[in-house]
Amino acid sequence: MLLLLGCPGINAQVVITNPPFPTVNDQVIITYDATLGNGVLAGETPPVYAHTGVITNLSTSGTDWKYVIAEWNENTDKAKLTPIGNDKYTLTIGPSIRDFYGVPEGEEILKMAFVFRNAGGTIVGRSADNSDIFADVYEAGLNLNIQSPENGTLVSTGSVVNFQTEASNATLVELYVDGIFNSSSSTSPFTGSITIGTTGLHMLRFVAHDATTTMSDSVWLYARGTIPVAELPAGVSMGINYIDNETVTLVLNDPPALKQFVYLLGDFNNWLPSEQYQMNRTSDGTFYWLTINNLTPGTEYALQYWIDGELKIAEPYCAKILDPWNDQNIPSTTYPNLKPYPTGKTTGIVSVFQTAQEPYQWQVEHFATPSPEGLIIYELHIRDFVATHAINTVKDTLDYLQGLGVNAIELMPVNEFEGNDSWGYNPAFYFAPDKAYGQLNDYKAFIDECHNRGIAVIIDMVLNHSYGQSPLLQMYFDPGAGGDGQPSADNPWYNQTCPHEPWCWGYDFNHQSLYTQAFVDSVNHYWLEEFKVDGFRFDFTKGFTNVVGDGWNYDATRINTLKRMNNHIKQVKPDALVILEHLTTNSEEKVLADEGMLLWGNLSGTYGEASMGDLPNSNFSAISYKAPSRNWNAPHLVGYMESHDEERCMFKNLNEGKSSDSYNIKELTTALKRQELTGAFFFTVPGPKMIWQFGELGYDVSIDDPCRVCAKPMHWEYQQDWRRAYLYNVWSSLIHLRRSYEVFSTTDFTISASGAYKKISLNQADMNAKIIGNFDVADATDTPGFQHTGWWYDYFAGDSIQVTDVAQAIMLAPGEYRIYTDKRLEKPAIGTGLTLPATTAQPLRVYPNPADEVLFIDFVAGKASEISIQVYNMTGSRVLTTSDLHVTRGMNNLSINTTHLPAGLYILQLQQGDFRYTERILIR
Known part of the structure; x- marks a missing residue:
């Protein structure tokens, strides 16, 4: 029996070159056998294309392709393969390798690199371990190529092993087995066979001679003995068990008991199998385990499981991996002293363990998670939030986030995903924090500092699916099924195919x-205990079903699945936050909300329409858990205007905003004021809320620029624009208001949001509140419907009105909003600290313009002082004077009554010291 380890040489025969020892100056015919390697292109209807480049002496690694022929989706004839039957294809590389790839003279070509694909680029032929396929480029003269056996071939003791080598310009090729001469040949190919009679490692060394030169190459074989059987030691769990500073016990679960044997490969045995590192198999065949002794305390060791001599996987429960394709792109500033990948000793992802690790010293051992009803969550993506893409730098922004007033941060996925540049919804390893963002203790330090500031940390967890690098997937996977392969029918963790089309990504859990449920519980338990996270936002829990369909309908089994998971989480941490991106029928979401889970509530559409002034579709009353469309019993709706997955409101405002006369939402200042307006009707609604990063500064880059998941500019410089900084201050003041007064957590409230003049009434024993706002682009007058007569106080203006009739009407300018309470509150200093624009810019805004009764003036003062305001008619006569007005440094909100002015055009002048600012105004 012959089995393959998968060490160097695994790509042999997937591609064959003619001539067999091509040089840079040769024309070469590549023959690709689509049935070999991962085999996914077998049976595919042509055309098939090569995606190909070269590895040169200037490549930074053995996978750093140079001079690639065509972009991925470019179907060029130059890379189009010719079918020759039986799933085989040819490609002519000519007139020479150097000319075909366009490699300059003087640059040494070491290998040709390939993957193959269908015309759409959706099915990709690779090597058996899904790595790239390489063909060596040789120097002219004596060369030797061992075609079989593969390096690392595994055999049973007593097996007969066939061998074949080819040599160019050789007069003699000799074979030595374990250093002893075996046979020779003066012709090429040199073929024969040997018998492997003893257990253990054996080396086959081939030596080629010409008249003046000798060269050699070797392959290793391993002959295995009997499989050791032993039951699991007491007290161990799946994964890496640290026994003491010199000892670990590795445990691998094989629920179907279909694997035959497993060896450990790693730094501790130079990546070579031996009887010492063959894992014990339990009597029922469901577990493999092995204890490794005499380790050096504090040393990092890399390892893999070698299963049945065919598959190498990393430890599924490991806290750190090494990635041969992506680690090289992680800056040393993000991850100092990253352990090098064991290049040349193995392939694929490897796991890392380390005894005697220095435990993290927590500042905050026990953190009280904010109540779900009072959450103000800030969702952020590390890659797009800080230029370093590092969690340590995010920690440096906590003053900014704390100043905004949020009490929870939700991190998009931070466990190891495929690649370094991603949203993270392509997970691979669930117990390893992604190294692209920092070291394990960097994550802990971030969470610790958040807790020190009273901020909870929620992590986005993707358990609906994973992608192809998951070891649990690879253990039972059929690479020839489906477009990119699929889980085999006996995979204990995954569905063979996704049941909930069209909402399918990766491979469906x-x-x-029961094995998936145990894995899910282990993942959640680990992050709650090891990192002290405060909860999870679970991605696409609609997919936690095996019911065939789109997942929209009520599903009692799915409900029970989520209740079971939630109960386990609460056993670990009773106040843990469990947030679901569920998106199913309301009757199901209501049951889950009653169970204490929180559910994402996407109000992006209606809030966006309201902000743009598109009134027919602007009813956002479903932001309330009490809305008729929901009728929930508990405030467990996490409402949001924006998330990572929605278009940015400011982008909509600037591109689709409505206008009327001089009021234009597409104008930046007005667009930002509309975000104040929507904020006033968002943060004041009882129940948890979430905002997306930089929304507080009016972030206006489209989600699709240049693509949905592509990196986006960060625009921290927006803080220097006083208009954007003012929005930040307004939202901060709204969040402060929300978190400081119980009325904004009341169950006694109503929302009227069907028209232009929208209203919220909130009632509570100590204080009542009324929010009114005009979402039209023209003046609007309506009855606010104050809860009672008497004095009411404007939160932002600091003014008061005496309501003598609850039916009295109030006119609002376009975009104007007011927050009234029947208890005087401290006026927020929303203009404090704002930087005055350059003197060439107007530091004031006048609105509405045209005006009817009241003219509002936003003025940014460089310092505290007295100012005066004069209004002149078009003949130059002064018709209004307001003097000795005191302003503070930063933003000031002023108003003047214009009811006595006849309709017409006027000039308004604001004077501060030696500075005079002028605006034209129209009175109707």
């Missing part, structure tokens, strides 16, 4: 499997 089977949440009805």
Whole structure:
């Protein structure tokens, strides 16, 4: 029996070159056998294309392709393969390798690199371990190529092993087995066979001679003995068990008991199998385990499981991996002293363990998670939030986030995902924090500092699916099924195919499997205990079902699945936050909300329309858990105007905003004021809320620029624009208001949001509140419907009105909003600290313009002082004077009554010291 380890040489025969020893100056015919390697292009209808480049002496690694022929989706004839039957294809590389790839003279070509794909680029042929395929480029003269056996071939003791080598310009090729001469040949190819009679490692060394030169190459074989059987030691769990500073016990679960044997490969045995590192198999065949002794305390060791001599996987429960394709792109400033990948000793992802690790010293051992009803969550993506893409730098922004007033931060996925540049919804390893963002203790330090500031940390967890690098997937996977392969029918963790089309990504977890449920519980337990996270936002829990369909309908089994998971989480941390991106029928979401889970509530559409002034579609009353469309019993709706997955409101305002006369939402200042307006009707609604990063500064880059998941500019410089900084201050003041007064957590409230003049009434024993706002682009007058007569106080203006009739009407300018309470509150200093624009810019805004009764003036003062305001008619006569007005440094909100002015055009002048600012105004 012959089995393959998968060490160097695994790509042999997937591609064959003619001539067999091509040089840079040769024309070469590449023959690709689509049935070999991962085999996914077998049976595919042509055309098939090569995606190809070269590895040169200037490549930074063995996978750093140079001079690639065509972009991924470019179907060029130059890379189009010719079918020759039986799933084989050819490609002519000519007139020479150097000319075909366009490699300059003087640059040494070491290998040709390939993957193959269908015309759409959706099915990709790679090597058996899904790595790239390489063909060596040789120097002219004596060369030797061992075609079989593969390096690292595994055999049973007593097996007969066939061998074949080819040599160019050789007069003699000799074979030595374990250093002893075996046979020779003066012709090429040199073929024969040997018998492997003893257990252990054996080396086959081939030596080629010409008249003046000798060269050699070797392959290793391993002959295995009997499989050791032993039951699991007491007290161990799946994964890496640290026994003491010199000892670990590794445990691998094989629920179907279909694997035959497993070896450990790693730094501790130079990546070579031996009887010492063959894992014990339990009597029922469901576990493999091995204890490793005499380790050096504090040393990092890399390892893999070698399963049945065919598959190498990293430890599924490991806290750190090494990635041969992406680690090289992680800056040393983000991850200092990253352990090098064991290049040349293995392939694929490897796991890392380390005894005697220095435990993190927590500042905050026990953090009281904010109540779900009072959450103000800030969702952020590390890559797009800080230029370093590092969690340590995010920690440096906590003054900014704390100043905004949020009490929870939700991190988009931070466990190891495929690649370094991603949203993270392509997970691979669930117990390892992604190294692209920092070291393990960097994450802990971030969470610790958040807790020190009273901020909870929620992590986005993707358990609906994973992608192809998951070891649990690879253990039972059929690479020839489906477009990119699929889980085999006996995979204990995954569905063979996704049941909930069209909402399918990666490979779908089977949440009805007890093994999947145990894995899910382990993941959640780990992050709660090891990192002290405060909860999870679970991605696409609609997919936690095996019911065929789009997942929209009520599903009692899915409800029970989520209740079971939630109960386990609460056993670990009773106040943990469990947030679901569920998006199913309301009757199901209501049941889950009653169970204490929180559910994402996407109000992006209606808030966006309201902000743009598109009134027919602007009813955002479903932001309330009490809305008729919901009728929930508990305030467990996490409402949001924006998330990572929605278009940015400011982009909509600037591109689709409505206008009337001189009021234009597409104008930046007005667009930002509309975000104040929507904020006033968002943060004041009882129940948890979430905002997306930089929304508080009016972030206006489209989600699709240049693509949905592509990196976006950060625009921290927006803080220097006083208009954007003012929006930040307004939202901060709204959040402060929300978190400081119980009325904004009341159950006694109503929302009227169907028209232009929208209203919120909130009632509570100590204080009542009324929010009114005009979402039209023209003046609007309506009855606010104050709860009672008497004095009411404007939160932002600091003014008061005496309501003598609850039916009295109030006119609002376009975009104007007011927050009234029947208890005087401290006026927020929303203009404090704002930087005055350059003297060439107007530091004031006058609105509405045209005006009817009241003219509002936003003025940014460089310092505290007295100012005066004069209004002149078009003949130059002064018709209004307001003097000795005191302003503070930063933003000031002023108003003047214009009811006595006849309709017409006027000039308004604001004087501060030696500075005079002028605006034309129209009175109607």
